[in-house]
Amino acid sequence: MRALIVDDERLARAELRRLLAAHPDIEIVGEAAHAGEARDRIAELVPDLLLLDIEMPGESAFDLLASLDAAPEVIFTTAFDAHAVRAFEVSALDYVLKPIDPARLAAALDRARQAVRPSGPAEAPFERGETAGSAPPGIDRVFVRDGDRCWFVRLSEVAVIESEGNYARLDVPGQPMLPRSLSYLEARLEPGFFRASRKHLVNLRLVDRVEPGPGGGLVLILPGGKEIEMSRRAAQRFRAKMTV
Amino acid sequence: MSRRGYTVCQIAGWSAWAAILLIYIKLAGVEITAAAVRTAVLNSGFGFAISHVYRGMVRTRRWTALPLRRLAPRVVAASIAQAAALDGVAVAIDRLLPVDGAHHAPTGILVIWMINYTIIYLGWSFLYFGLHWLERSRRAEQAELRYLKSQLNPHFLFNALNSIRGLVAEDPRKAQEAITRLAKLLRVALGSVTADTVPLARELEVVDDYLAVEAVRFDDRLAVRLDIAPDTLGVPVPAMLVQTLVENGIKHGIARRTDGGEIAVTARRAGGVLRLEVSNTAADPVTEPGGGVGLANAHERLQLLFGDRATLALDRSSAERTTAVVRIPLG
Numbered sequence: 001m002r003a004l005i006v007d008d009e010r011l012a013r014a015e016l017r018r019l020l021a022a023h024p025d026i027e028i029v030g031e032a033a034h035a036g037e038a039r040d041r042i043a044e045l046v047p048d049l050l051l052l053d054i055e056m057p058g059e060s061a062f063d064l065l066a067s068l069d070a071a072p073e074v075i076f077t078t079a080f081d082a083h084a085v086r087a088f089e090v091s092a093l094d095y096v097l098k099p100i101d102p103a104r105l106a107a108a109l110d111r112a113r114q115a116v117r118p119s120g121p122a123e124a125p126f127e128r129g130e131t132a133g134s135a136p137p138g139i140d141r142v143f144v145r146d147g148d149r150c151w152f153v154r155l156s157e158v159a160v161i162e163s164e165g166n167y168a169r170l171d172v173p174g175q176p177m178l179p180r181s182l183s184y185l186e187a188r189l190e191p192g193f194f195r196a197s198r199k200h201l202v203n204l205r206l207v208d209r210v211e212p213g214p215g216g217g218l219v220l221i222l223p224g225g226k227e228i229e230m231s232r233r234a235a236q237r238f239r240a241k242m243t244v
Numbered sequence: 245m246s247r248r249g250y251t252v253c254q255i256a257g258w259s260a261w262a263a264i265l266l267i268y269i270k271l272a273g274v275e276i277t278a279a280a281v282r283t284a285v286l287n288s289g290f291g292f293a294i295s296h297v298y299r300g301m302v303r304t305r306r307w308t309a310l311p312l313r314r315l316a317p318r319v320v321a322a323s324i325a326q327a328a329a330l331d332g333v334a335v336a337i338d339r340l341l342p343v344d345g346a347h348h349a350p351t352g353i354l355v356i357w358m359i360n361y362t363i364i365y366l367g368w369s370f371l372y373f374g375l376h377w378l379e380r381s382r383r384a385e386q387a388e389l390r391y392l393k394s395q396l397n398p399h400f401l402f403n404a405l406n407s408i409r410g411l412v413a414e415d416p417r418k419a420q421e422a423i424t425r426l427a428k429l430l431r432v433a434l435g436s437v438t439a440d441t442v443p444l445a446r447e448l449e450v451v452d453d454y455l456a457v458e459a460v461r462f463d464d465r466l467a468v469r470l471d472i473a474p475d476t477l478g479v480p481v482p483a484m485l486v487q488t489l490v491e492n493g494i495k496h497g498i499a500r501r502t503d504g505g506e507i508a509v510t511a512r513r514a515g516g517v518l519r520l521e522v523s524n525t526a527a528d529p530v531t532e533p534g535g536g537v538g539l540a541n542a543h544e545r546l547q548l549l550f551g552d553r554a555t556l557a558l559d560r561s562s563a564e565r566t567t568a569v570v571r572i573p574l575g
Contacts, residue, residue, distance in 0.1 A: 015410030079402035098406035
């Protein structure tokens with residue numbers, strides 16, 4: 001697993017390096033001292049894992065994550081901040097307290113390894129049609145915020161993304177918003193997502209069934225009964241995509 | 245109230261009452277005889293005893309914990325009851341041991357006595373509960389001072405421990421030095437309940453230890469400049485005050501800048517006050533209004549210790565530097 005260390009204190013970074021030396025499968029690909037530097041390193045090195053200090057000069061760790069298209073696995077590090085720790089607890093984010101307990105770090109790394117390990121082949125009904133193309137894997141994991149709460153969402157588990165002005169609302173509990181337009185996401189998401197209408201990006205893997213709609217269109221029925229209407233033209237694109 | 249304080253107040257108060265009684269008797273045109281003195285002493289002695297019984301009841305029923313609106317009617321009723329008891333005693337004394345031969349006090353005077361006694365017992369309660377209240381508010385103030393006394397920020401402490409843990413492998417000698425500094429700092433912070441104020445020189449030693457620990461954390465991102473006039477070194481300042489201001493400057497200024505900054509402490513005597521300035525390179529952009537809890541606590545502590553003549557103000561008029569200015573009256 002390729003890891004990037006982000007901390008404004010040199011000694012804290014050095015200490016993390018020493019602690020990570022006990023885990024030979026973790027390759028430290030780089031270090032960054034603040035959010036801006038981290039953003040560049042992430043773009044350049046595409047790490048699987050961030051060891052991320054919460055309190056950094058300038059932009060916070062959360063600002064950094066919210067600005068990324070796709071979020072790597074993250075283990076937060078913090079010295080002590082009642083407020084931040086509470087945020088972690090309500091958000092079920094993984095964090096280790098400084099000075100870092102090696103056992104606690106090992107447990108967090110275990111969880112990160114499990115999360116990063118690629119999942120087995122999916123058995124969703126539309127799987128075959130959609131993987132026919134050779135598109136690269138798109139954004140899957142995103143970081144979302146809602147007031148004090150922040151968490152990660154796997155887009156493969158989101159049935160529909162709805163446009164809301166310049167934001168995109170993810171149809172998962174909490175209904176978090178991403179500060180991205182639907183077109184921006186459409187261009188970067190994995191190809192399992194289909195632009196069913198001007199306002200909707202639908203995860204075809206999660207569609208329950210398809211029914212004929214008014215005026216030659218189609219209706220996608222999502223789990224939970226939510227219906228997304230497709231115009232005739234969208235329906236044509238849909239049929240074309242499914243029969244490739 | 246202490247047991248001794250209570251006894252002294254009781255004896256003094258009721259002795260005064262005996263003296264007043266004698267003056268009354270004299271004013272009534274009666275010679276101060278042994279009988280008169282006996283009556284006055286008996287009267288105030290029984291007054292004492294009744295109030296002592298009352299105090300026992302106040303204590304077992306915890307009246308001092310009652311809010312004023314519940315306490316007041318109880319005190320009025322208790323004062324009337326005590327007055328009635330003392331009135332009964334006074335009548336008995338008058339009948340059995342008349343001051344003036346065979347003359348007994350007229351019935352009308354009993355009503356006057358009753359009013360007198362009621363006022364006395366009301367006054368007794370007023371003093372008793374008033375002193376209790378004063379003592380409690382003084383204790384609350386001390387507790388507040390203790391609370392406000394800057395404790396070391398746990399965030400600082402754990403970050404420092406983390407840096408030192410890193411330093412142990414890298415430079416054991418520096419790590420030892422850092423641990424010593426941290427230990428000195430903890431000794432002051434954990435024990436600072438003992439003194440409210442310390443000479444500025446002592447406070448600057450604490451600041452020096454604090455900065456030495458922060459220097460480990462911030463490496464070359466933290467620069468320090470001290471400019472202390474020698475005639476200010478003996479001036480008493482609230483313990484941990486300068487440390488709080490320096491910590492605040494680092495937390496809100498230097499720590500938020502990727503390239504760090506400078507902390508400067510200056511101390512001068514000027515026009516009957518000690519003028520302390522702690523300034524830091526400002527974070528860019530200034531994100532938080534005000535100076536947070538640390539500064540508010542420092543301000544309150546300053547006022548509790550020195551009154552309104554001591555001030556603490558945050559000057560953010562410059563975009564580059566934020567300066568905390570403290571004025572403490574001299575002498």
